[in-house]
Amino acid sequence: MPLKFANRVNEIQSSEVRELLKLTEQPDFISFAGGLPAPELFPIEEIRQVNEWLLKEDGQAALQYSTTEGFEPLRAWIAQRMNQKLQTNFDPDNILITSGSQQAIDLTGKIFLDEGDVVFCESPTYLAALNAFRAYGCQFVEIATDENGMDMEDLEAEIKQYPQAKLIYVIPEFQNPTGLSWNLERRQELAKLSEQYQLPVLEDNPYGELRFEGEDLPSIRHFDQSGTIICTGTFSKIFCPGYRIGWIAGDKEILKKYTIMKQGTDLHSNTKAQREIALYLEHFSIDKHIATIRDLYLHRRNLMLAAIEQYFPKEVQYTRPEGGLFVWVTLPEYMDVRPIAQECLAEKVAFVSGETFYPTSENHHTFRLNFSSMPDERIKIGIEKLGRVLYNYTK
Amino acid sequence: MPLKFANRVNEIQSSEVRELLKLTEQPDFISFAGGLPAPELFPIEEIRQVNEWLLKEDGQAALQYSTTEGFEPLRAWIAQRMNQKLQTNFDPDNILITSGSQQAIDLTGKIFLDEGDVVFCESPTYLAALNAFRAYGCQFVEIATDENGMDMEDLEAEIKQYPQAKLIYVIPEFQNPTGLSWNLERRQELAKLSEQYQLPVLEDNPYGELRFEGEDLPSIRHFDQSGTIICTGTFSKIFCPGYRIGWIAGDKEILKKYTIMKQGTDLHSNTKAQREIALYLEHFSIDKHIATIRDLYLHRRNLMLAAIEQYFPKEVQYTRPEGGLFVWVTLPEYMDVRPIAQECLAEKVAFVSGETFYPTSENHHTFRLNFSSMPDERIKIGIEKLGRVLYNYTK
Structure with missing residues (x-):
């Protein structure tokens, strides 16, 4: 006779993002999965x-x-x-x-x-x-x-x-x-x-x-x-x-x-x-501090968008955010993000597949990229690797 | 048309203890109401x-x-x-x-x-x-x-x-x-x-x-x-x-x-x-730190029990705790704690009436005294005042 939990326990799964974050704690992982602020800027x-x-x-x-x-x-x-x-x-x-x-x-x-x-x-x-x-x-x-x-x-x-x-x-x-x-x-x-x-x-x-x-x-x-x-x-x-x-x-x-x-x-x-x-x-001046964060994130966003431009297949679409931490990528409908995510994990590059952000509808051709927490070099390398995997799945 | 809240919102009232604590923040209040640790011992x-x-x-x-x-x-x-x-x-x-x-x-x-x-x-x-x-x-x-x-x-x-x-x-x-x-x-x-x-x-x-x-x-x-x-x-x-x-x-x-x-x-x-x-x-040694807390609380418990012994009517019963923060007082059934609590508040002495600790049954002849957070002199004065109020309600 097992313990009886509340109904809600069965409805809630562990957040895939947090599980993924644990995996990407390995130092050689290039993670675009989290939403972590850049820790080098903490005052x-x-x-x-x-x-x-x-x-x-x-x-x-x-x-x-x-x-x-x-x-x-x-x-x-x-x-x-x-x-x-x-x-x-x-x-x-x-x-x-x-x-x-x-x-x-x-x-x-x-x-x-x-x-x-x-x-x-x-x-x-x-x-x-x-x-x-x-x-x-x-x-x-x-x-x-x-x-x-x-x-x-x-x-x-x-x-x-x-x-x-x-x-x-x-x-x-x-x-x-x-x-x-x-x-x-x-x-x-x-x-x-x-x-x-x-x-x-x-x-x-x-x-x-x-x-x-x-x-x-x-x-x-x-x-x-x-x-x-x-x-x-x-x-x-x-x-x-x-x-x-x-x-x-x-x-x-x-x-x-x-x-x-x-x-x-x-x-x-x-x-x-x-x-x-x-x-x-x-x-202290939090305005000055926030200006520093903005400068760095703008720099990293630009770097990521430039790398995407260079390394992603042309039919892949992406947002150009004016702030925040995330770029959203939309694949052509014929491309399924699930095997792509798996192949990227094997290459030690992580992102979050879009399906987790839709409570009811099915969506297997989007994913989220975080640009705030990885240093320049790793953004370039990671996007290049990701681009190579994407090309494997284009028609 | 008012906003519709969840059912639970109607079932939960603000904790009386926390409302009381706000009242007793006035510096001249003698409060036996909270469960605050003695802040002078914080390391x-x-x-x-x-x-x-x-x-x-x-x-x-x-x-x-x-x-x-x-x-x-x-x-x-x-x-x-x-x-x-x-x-x-x-x-x-x-x-x-x-x-x-x-x-x-x-x-x-x-x-x-x-x-x-x-x-x-x-x-x-x-x-x-x-x-x-x-x-x-x-x-x-x-x-x-x-x-x-x-x-x-x-x-x-x-x-x-x-x-x-x-x-x-x-x-x-x-x-x-x-x-x-x-x-x-x-x-x-x-x-x-x-x-x-x-x-x-x-x-x-x-x-x-x-x-x-x-x-x-x-x-x-x-x-x-x-x-x-x-x-x-x-x-x-x-x-x-x-x-x-x-x-x-x-x-x-x-x-x-x-x-x-x-x-x-x-x-x-x-x-x-x-x-x-x-x-x-x-x-650092938390054992040493805890020993200091224990010594002070024992001292204050003893002080409170001695003051209760001296100032409370004999028919009032109370626990003699071997640890923790609280003494529990039981009045004779004919005494109602509610007017007593009100009269004590007017005298700037606070405690928590027992009724709040019973989820379903009615109880109006108990109350809780905290002995950990008030300095010696205020324990004595507070218990003496409380005792005087209690005598007003004895037969």
Whole structure:
């Protein structure tokens, strides 16, 4: 008689990306699979300095239990930053600190989703969000998505077909996995539909600060008239992911429900991490730091696109992201990515096949390439190897 | 048309203890309400040193994403420590690092509980575990509990009455809220029932290292013959709670399910915090540190018990815990704790009324006192004030 687990245990598989990441930890692997920031840019000396100050001046508070809502000066910084960058209108009490934006996504599922509820998402979309929501027994409905974002006509048709839907999940800036961003019109339109149908939107934005070309657009939340747009952000891509510090931003009544749910989930996020980040933000220029990240990623993106141009078969298509971490590759329909991925792994080159990013539809001719974490030489070599494998499968 | 939340949102209220804690942040409050460790014992200088080493030698890895399972050297230390202190038989791969033991409890709910499932628990039991499990829509059945632990006859009767029950939740060492520990016989018996009915037990043990009188007993897991006992522990009470680092320990097949579920929940726990703790354990003596904590808490317990003896009415009963953080007070049945708690708050003395620790039964004549976090003088003054209020309500 085996132990009886919850139904959700059978529905959720280990993330293929994380399994792949374990494999690619071998030092001779060239991995375009992860979404790792470049660790050589972590401001280690500044963090050392911050720890000195923190432990000298405020050690007891930094190591003690703290409020579920999070450290007030950090929440104040986040509110101000969002208002400045995303044209929102938040104050510190609109912000709840979470254990990475992954927890913000999980808590969103916990707040909104009962078994069988429908979640609308982009096609393709962020894999680990799918797994977070799946734990609450939801169904996904993929909305047709092009280079300008979700197709609003398709979305409205699906809303009408699923009047009991509970949530719309989107990543409008340098989307994971495609690297593409929504245009202004779609943002406005989504805010309008969200209000009209009182259907909350989770606007997930981990990469928005990493724009190296083009112009920033206002967030979807900027167009929110009735408090139905909830935002999440993170320090993982602009500072260091090891801290696991992210946030939820939204109307106070909704934030209260997140806060109560977070109490039972992990009481609060790491006190010391929150204070380290707040001290860093107070004493150093994160704008300068982000500029350094942008410069490097732009350089690596250019390098990767040039190598793709040189080494990939001409019939292979790819995005040219203006920011973020990812290039999205589309093969001709006759090419199946699965044997290609296997052959590349044998060559010690890794990427993530597109099929994992589609919750319901089948897709075997796309894949995602990360350009942020490999040094120049390995990007060139890796893309060259990948190109050779691709040529083996062309007609 | 308001937003539609998940059903669980309506079932979970903000933890009264955490709301009370906010109130008692005023510096002139004497609070016996929380479960805060004494912050004056945090090894701040050692942590400063650890940060120096860590950021000099291993900064990039300490600030980067890491595996869901957690930092191997830390998992190895935990396995060894449990084997030594709790007579278990774990290796590092039996351990999953969690964001505090609160997350270990939450993940246990997520792994095991579907809507309507039954959880057996002590009466009274840890409030925040109730809220964590409630999020998965379970029902609680309180098992009669005395000064030696759960009543095993009552447990078996309830198991027979609820054959679809999914989980037994217990805190066998210096229980929260009563401060009492299970005797050897009950531990053996619970392991036997758990195997016989293949009903998993979560053995929650945040306070076991804080014994200042009497002899350690083997854990319930020590008697586990078939892998149905799952353990959780934490660094919050023996090191610093602000790190939010705890763990789950159990058979590897079960651990896999926890790991997959944790991926979707928050990817992994704070990398830097895990490495700071591991470096501290490598270079400093946590045994010496724990001895200092034990000495202080014994001193404060003695002080509190002496003050209770002096200032409380004779008909009021209380436990004499051999470790941990809490004394549990039982009033004569004719005294109602609710007006007493209100009057004490007006006097700026806080404690947690017992009713919150009972998931189903009504109880208005008990309360919990924390003795770990207030300095000597305030323990005396607070208990004296509390005693005066109690005398107002005696016959």
